[in-house]
Amino acid sequence: MRVKEDQNFRNVYWILDGKKQLATRNLTPGVRAYDETLKEIQGVEYRIWNPKRSKLAAAIHNGLRNFPFKRGSKVLYLGIASGTTASHISDVIGESGIIFGVEVAHWVIRDLLKLAEFRKNIIPILESARRPQNYSWLVTEVDIVYEDVAQPDQVDILIRNSDLFLRSGGVAMIAVKASSIDVTLPPKRIYRRVEEEVLGTGRYELLETLDLSPYDPKHAMIVFKRR
Amino acid sequence: MRLFVAMQPYGILVLDEKGSIVDKFPFPKDAKAISDIVGGGSSLREILRELISRIRADEIVVNDAALKGILADMGINATLSPEERVFLEVRRSPLRYASQLWGDLKQKEYLYLLNEIGILLTKSKVKERLSSLDQQIIKAVDFVDHSNKALNIIAPTIREWYSVHFPELDELLEDHYEFIKLVSIEPNRKKMREDILRSVGFSERMAEKIIESSRNSMGAELSDSDLEAIRNIASSWINLYEAKRGMELYIEELMRRAAPNLSAVVHPLVGARLIAIAGSLERLANLPASSIQILGAHRAIFMHLTKGTKPPKHGVIFQAKEVRNSPKSLRGKIARLLATKIAIAAKVDVYGGGKYVGDELRREIDEKIRKYMEAVRSEG
Numbered sequence: 062m063r064v065k066e067d068q069n070f071r072n073v074y075w076i077l078d079g080k081k082q083l084a085t086r087n088l089t090p091g092v093r094a095y096d097e098t099l100k101e102i103q104g105v106e107y108r109i110w111n112p113k114r115s116k117l118a119a120a121i122h123n124g125l126r127n128f129p130f131k132r133g134s135k136v137l138y139l140g141i142a143s144g145t146t147a148s149h150i151s152d153v154i155g156e157s158g159i160i161f162g163v164e165v166a167h168w169v170i171r172d173l174l175k176l177a178e179f180r181k182n183i184i185p186i187l188e189s190a191r192r193p194q195n196y197s198w199l200v201t202e203v204d205i206v207y208e209d210v211a212q213p214d215q216v217d218i219l220i221r222n223s224d225l226f227l228r229s230g231g232v233a234m235i236a237v238k239a240s241s242i243d244v245t246l247p248p249k250r251i252y253r254r255v256e257e258e259v260l261g262t263g264r265y266e267l268l269e270t271l272d273l274s275p276y277d278p279k280h281a282m283i284v285f286k287r288r
Numbered sequence: 289m290r291l292f293v294a295m296q297p298y299g300i301l302v303l304d305e306k307g308s309i310v311d312k313f314p315f316p317k318d319a320k321a322i323s324d325i326v327g328g329g330s331s332l333r334e335i336l337r338e339l340i341s342r343i344r345a346d347e348i349v350v351n352d353a354a355l356k357g358i359l360a361d362m363g364i365n366a367t368l369s370p371e372e373r374v375f376l377e378v379r380r381s382p383l384r385y386a387s388q389l390w391g392d393l394k395q396k397e398y399l400y401l402l403n404e405i406g407i408l409l410t411k412s413k414v415k416e417r418l419s420s421l422d423q424q425i426i427k428a429v430d431f432v433d434h435s436n437k438a439l440n441i442i443a444p445t446i447r448e449w450y451s452v453h454f455p456e457l458d459e460l461l462e463d464h465y466e467f468i469k470l471v472s473i474e475p476n477r478k479k480m481r482e483d484i485l486r487s488v489g490f491s492e493r494m495a496e497k498i499i500e501s502s503r504n505s506m507g508a509e510l511s512d513s514d515l516e517a518i519r520n521i522a523s524s525w526i527n528l529y530e531a532k533r534g535m536e537l538y539i540e541e542l543m544r545r546a547a548p549n550l551s552a553v554v555h556p557l558v559g560a561r562l563i564a565i566a567g568s569l570e571r572l573a574n575l576p577a578s579s580i581q582i583l584g585a586h587r588a589i590f591m592h593l594t595k596g597t598k599p600p601k602h603g604v605i606f607q608a609k610e611v612r613n614s615p616k617s618l619r620g621k622i623a624r625l626l627a628t629k630i631a632i633a634a635k636v637d638v639y640g641g642g643k644y645v646g647d648e649l650r651r652e653i654d655e656k657i658r659k660y661m662e663a664v665r666s667e668g
Contacts, residue, residue, distance in 0.1 A: 156396070167413065170414065174411065181403045184405075184406035185407060187413045197351055197375070198296055199297055199402065202376070
């Protein structure tokens with residue numbers, strides 16, 4: 062079993078064990094964030110990052126070029142749910158980083174609370190991402206807005222939050238679920254529409270659009286940069 | 289002058305257009321105190337009242353919905369606009385502004401504080417939402433109970449009335465729903481055909497039986513308008529019945545969310561009844577098992593206390609299939625067992641912070657009941 066850091070992305074690892082598995086270095090050794098597999102290699106504990114469980118992991122597997130998370134990054138995570146993906150981001154950004162995690166459903170946020178008790182870089186916020194005026198007192202300016210909310214108005218939610226919280230030069234990532242925007246259109250048309258809607262504000266530029274199949278069919282990760 | 293009132297984790301700032309601090313109110317440097325102020329509202333109200341009395345502004349802009357609400361209550365019109373440049377500046381340099389209220393502050397210290405505030409506020413909100421969820425459940429249980437009462441009162445009326453036309457059916461179909469469903473679809477006994485009966489859901493044998501007795505019926509002939517009148521109330525009955533069924537499914541769904549542990553121990557509908565009688569999930573969680581066992585047996589317990597009759601062995605808990613379907617000699621014992629597990633499950637649902645022990649409790653119940661049954665059998 063060998064481990065090597067990703068060529069382009071710091072703090073993201075590939076564990077080579079017959080197959081190639083994505084992993085992050087556990088910020089809280091001995092403590093699982095969900096039911097992920099832990100692997101110890103040369104005294105370091107890694108957490109396997111499953112592309113079927115996390116759209117960000119799926120994006121990395123599919124050749125994502127823009128991975129803005131690094132040590133000390135400040136992140137606003139819209140639709141953080143129970144924190145599966147966020148726990149890996151938490152590993153990557155380390156103790157000096159911070160994730161403001163917004164989730165509206167109180168029954169999934171319970172798991173996030175458990176996570177936040179161990180991972181001090183996660184700030185749980187039980188609010189609707191549609192109403193940033195309810196949490197802007199708590200959130201600071203961020204380097205990254207990451208959104209995974211699967212709502213028909215998810216693009217609007219992304220823009221409003223990025224306008225408020227994203228620093229100039231910061232990155233906005235949106236996991237688009239085509240079927241929750243419009244089931245009648247082919248996914249590619251929807252991705253195009255999302256791009257146009259964000260670019261139409263004149264405040265963002267498109268970095269890349271990445272299909273997430275086969276891990277998440279009819280999903281894409283679209284990445285923008287704030288001017 | 290246009291002034292900007294910014295709520296921040298470290299306190300409230302009043303700023304001018306250029307972002308200079310005009311006035312301020314520092315919060316105590318303690319996560320619990322901060323989340324109490326922000327989450328509770330009443331002390332926030334006092335703080336705002338004091339700040340507002342000190343400043344002179346032609347126009348007030350705020351960064352938070354709660355601030356706007358409180359000011360509106362005080363008769364002050366404020367604009368809610370967190371996107372104002374001044375607020376962006378405050379968010380950009382949290383440590384610089386915080387240190388003006390708290391003195392020097394390290395990034396890590398600030399981060400830990402935010403983490404704690406987030407956890408505390410979220411916990412209290414989860415609690416709030418759960419308590420509102422169980423109020424929904426109570427209303428829904430009320431509807432189910434009242435519907436049942438109405439359905440049971442009206443059903444015999446429909447049966448009796450229809451028996452004028454087709455008296456034999458009363459004996460053939462004991463189940464109210466089956467009987468009335470048929471009447472609502474085809475009230476004329478002469479028009480009953482096998483395909484209609486099969487579409488209602490009767491077996492081939494039952495359909496034949498019904499048709500046979502409809503042909504030899506001694507019932508009176510009724511006019512179309514008479515039959516239509518009966519069909520109308522039958523349809524209304526079916527509508528109410530279906531609304532009640534839908535509500536029961538809705539309760540089950542709410543229960544699995546609000547009380548997953550309790551729902552694993554007893555059928556969600558029984559759990560919902562317990563919550564309804566206790567008044568809330570939290571109150572149920574604070575009851576001793578002995579009270580839960582006889583919840584819903586008010587009259588019996590009162591008779592016991594005043595007239596010295598035997599104490600009741602079970603209240604609503606009797607509706608749990610484990611109690612209802614057991615030999616009579618075991619029911620009290622099983623009711624007590626269930627009550628203890630319900631007490632634990634409700635406590636975990638309210639105070640367990642999302643813990644799930646439902647399957648474990650369920651296993652313990654099944655195991656014990658199996659032992660009770662074996663003991664009874666071996667005694668013969």
